[in-house]
């Protein structure tokens with residue numbers, strides 16, 4: 001156990017991305033040359049912002065590749081709150097995708113990725129709100145932690161800490177916390193709990209990476225006085241790579257596929273500007289490290305290392321990098337003999353990797369299964385190939401952390417692979433694979449990570465590793481590789497994926513929320529998936545006593561791993577309004593398994609999985625409804641139709657092109673999905689049919705559209721102007737402007753209570769001006785702002801009603817928020 005601990009200790013401290021990489025690295029001569037040059041530079045820069053995509057990849061690529069500094073990007077959040085352009089994943093699943101995208105981006109621009117425990121909870125107008133929802137002390141502590149362990153000489157903020165309210169509150173908060181951390185990070189009385197793992201540290205200077213964006217326009221920035229700014233010419237052309245710095249940055253930026261940030265590189269000279277916020281101004285304005293010794297003289301007895309490495313750089317043979325190995329091994333010895341220090345550990349890890357690369361040493365530990373269960377035996381194929389004439393001897397191979405289970409002394413001859421296949425028995429208590437930051441429930445604003453050492457680690461922790469002990473030029477090295485799943489795909493060729501440790505059975509309930517608006521029972525389907533062969537057991541649903549489920553449990557057998565079976569239950573709700581959790585539980589040999597495995601699989605990132613409780617919510621509503629038949633026209637896509645059908649309405653989803661007056665005849669209500677008038681061009685020429693539908697005595701409900709690019713100016717029978725007004729505080733107090741209006745009274749009496757328990761926000765893109773035919777029903781605002789009265793506008797038109805609402809029903813209904821259902825039921829019933 002002790003060894004296991006010390007292993008993780010090392011992992012945490014000197015966490016380089018190669019440790020997590022699934023694919024074996026195969027650096028070429030140019031990359032190795034660049035890495036050796038980097039060995040001779042002892043300086044570090046930390047870039048700080050709030051989200052995946054905030055980082056300036058041009059600057060990161062420049063700092064890492066041209067300056068050759070250790071360059072880190074601390075993104076306070078993992079970007080859970082955004083939209084997903086490539087699939088259905090949202091919230092923490094989207095955060096996991098963006099985490100992987102950042103890791104891939106850093107592999108390209110050469111930076112190192114860090115995160116804090118802060119959760120991207122959604123849009124925030126100002127830092128006051130952000131820092132109330134985040135645990136400010138915890139996030140500050142994580143910023144301090146990252147600076148201390150990275151020993152950042154220079155910090156660069158993406159955002160301006162002096163302009164709250166002009167950008168996302170997370171952005172300004174990231175800058176505010178960075179400024180505060182700069183003053184506190186060297187004080188041992190601040191976050192003293194961290195000091196068992198690192199030392200206090202004072203960065204030399206703090207900059208703000210300004211740009212035209214902060215000046216309002218490119219013209220204004222051109223004209224601005226930049227004499228006080230540090231200017232960096234970042235348009236380097238790396239001849240050895242055949243790429244400009246901006247081209248590398250664009251490739252990195254283009255990893256952000258879930259955000260649709262594909263980027264095209266440019267060539268030629270371009271500048272970045274930095275404004276000094278704290279610390280000493282550099283005497284040479286463009287030298288960020290001015291006054292910091294970034295040579296090996298920075299460490300005691302470093303001089304001979306510098307001399308040796310300088311000679312290695314000078315004599316580097318691009319046709320035979322292995323010629324550098326003897327000198328690199330000597331340098332490794334000198335670094336090993338140094339007194340313990342940050343740079344000693346950083347550079348030892350780097351040089352070890354370079355020595356293996358220069359010698360063409362290929363190491364791999366693979367298995368032919370993607371998933372394994374605790375207690376099972378894994379067949380692991382090992383390969384060690386020395387592709388140089390450098391003398392090498394394999395001294396041992398063993399599963400980490402069981403060091404040296406396998407003593408040997410095998411000469412590794414040039415280009416002769418050594419292979420062996422071992423059975424690796426996974427201990428019964430091997431932890432399931434799952435993102436460590438999701439293992440325990442957090443709050444809206446924070447992930448919970450109890451182990452200080454894990455904070456900031458970008459990737460999912462993977463335990464199953466193999467150690468290789470190899471003598472190179474008579475010096476012994478230990479290398480580690482994750483055990484990874486490798487297979488040949490008929491189309492893609494060689495594919496590496498991470499190995500996941502999974503429960504022997506997982507299950508999932510078909511829907512996230514079940515709405516019961518009457519006593520009738522509903523069918524719940526549970527899918528059970530086998531993590532190994534020959535599974536036999538029962539599955540049941542766990543519900544409170546006043547809800548009923550039949551049958552009580554269902555037996556199943558599954559012959560083969562990865563196969564699934566369905567179990568169908570009938571659930572009857574309680575008589576009274578209630579909200580419950582429904583759990584699915586699989587029982588085998590007296591043991592319960594209640595986890596749902598969610599796989600996330602996209603070509604631009606490694607396959608990911610999350611284990612979550614296998615559950616759904618059951619909601620018994622007592623809502624009166626009138627009008628039954630709804631025609632729904634999709635906008636960018638939302639789950640409102642599904643929620644309405646769950647509630648008991650008869651919903652038909654239409655493409656706008658299909659709409660005719662005859663087809664709408666049987667319907668009581670037409671509803672448009674979010675942003676329909678932004679994306680559905682056909683609405684422009686179907687609008688008259690829809691307005692006639694209203695005129696003839698029916699109801700039309702239009703959900704929010706944004707201000708940009710409406711497909712028609714006349715989205716309503718009377719004019720109004722959509723603005724960017726929004727109420728982001730989901731529990732902001734709601735005032736009734738038309739308390740007698742049917743929308744608030746019939747068939748359900750709406751009270752302040754109905755606006756409690758809303759999720760993420762109250763609404764967005766409210767109209768700011770409207771024609772006098774409209775009645776404004778409610779008013780609300782975020783703290784410190786003027787009332788916003790455009791959330792719900794209703795106008796009689798002909799014999800019917802037209803309703804426009806920016807309230808975020810598209811979020812609230814799928815989450816099963818009762819008040820949102822009650823209000824929606826009234827809107828649907830309007831005019832009855």
Ligand SMILES: [Zn+2]
Pocket residue numbers: 050051053054168171
């Ligand atoms: Zn951002």
